[in-house]
Amino acid sequence: MTTAKIGGSTGRILVVGGYGSVGATVTSTLDTWFPGRVIPGGRDEARARQSGGVRVDVSDTDDFREVLDGLGDVAVIVLCVEPPDAGAARICLERGIHLVDVGATRRRLDAVAELNDLAVDAGATALLSVGVAPGLTNLLARRAHDAVDGARSLRLTVLLGSGERHGVDAVRWTVEGLAEPATAPPERAALPGFGTRTAHQFPFSDQHTLPHTLGVPDVTTRLCLDSRPLTGMLFALRRAGLLRVARRPGARRMLTGLFRRIHTGGDAFAVRADARNGDRHAAYGLSGRAQSRVSGLVAAYVARELMGGTLPAGVHHIEQLPVLDGLLEWLGSHGVATLRLDRRADSGSGAHGHRKET
Known part of the structure; x- marks a missing residue:
């Protein structure tokens, strides 16, 4: 089984929607584990800058690519917003960036799951069904x-x-x-x-x-x-x-x-x-x-596991990886x-x- 190539002690974490009701918990929790390496982002530039992050719009694939090019060393992206399609996920995985998706829309989750072969080839891991x-x-x-x-x-x-x-x-x-x-x-x-x-x-x-x-x-x-x-x-x-x-x-x-x-x-x-x-x-x-808040804690826990670089490459729902079963007791x-x-x-x-x- 192929394992993800990115993670371990290097790279930063981009939390898209990182100042929202779920994303704020993701950002603050991950920052306690990876100080100085968590970047909140979102479409509202003022709120993103105020929280020490960057403006990013995952519904605009050109904008998303530009932001990732500028940041350079992103290892994990946590999506706390619902993009209109699987375009943002594709960009992450083709670059070998791990993905945590807090989305709940069946159609889009199915579309991301279809990117499994792309993720495996790039050595990246995407985790779906992450929340309550x-x-x-x-x-x-x-x-x-x-x-x-x-x-x-x-x-x-x-x-x-x-x-x-x-x-x-x-x-x-x-x-x-x-x-x-x-x-x-x-x-x-x-x-x-x-x-x-x-x-x-x-x-x-x-x-x-x-x-x-x-x-x-x-x-x-x-x-x-x-x-x-x-x-x-x-x-x-x-x-x-x-x-x-x-x-x-x-x-x-x-x-x-x-x-x-x-x-x-x-x-x-x-x-x-x-x-x-x-x-x-x-x-x-x-x-x-x-x-x-609990959805944010679930996403932060999964992102921390991805930063360890030991999860299998590919697209998985949370229940498919036994290593994540301990999340219930951790909460x-x-x-x-x-x-x-x-x-x-x-x-x-x-x-x-x-x-x-x-």
């Missing part, structure tokens, strides 16, 4: 899958805090997801710290990735918010088809602006993975606060004090109930 969902959901799914000796079905449940302030890309992605009709019925699940909630199918990319990476034929991801009334209202509007208007650019921008002003809950979140294989069932759950003991990991595995049991794993 996708990301922590993928890692929990992997554990639950292994606990039942190969799941035949996976049910992922995500609860997000509706009071947290998210970046424009994250809110726009949520609006786009609400415009899509459900493909599976709602289900109730016990979420650590929140009790039993009703969650609704939502187009998270993990449910499309995991059938390929884990070989599980049946995967569904559902979403609810910490605010029960807001959850009920949003998904009632979706059932009525009233949010399909968000498929139009103008309406999408309007709804994105509106949703960014809604802060009716807290900042806590929870994720859970239920795996089944015949009468065997395993459930892993994890909860914490400040989803954006529990570094900087996210309220995060906890729960597990239950048994035969023929229902979907509720957890015990604390030590």
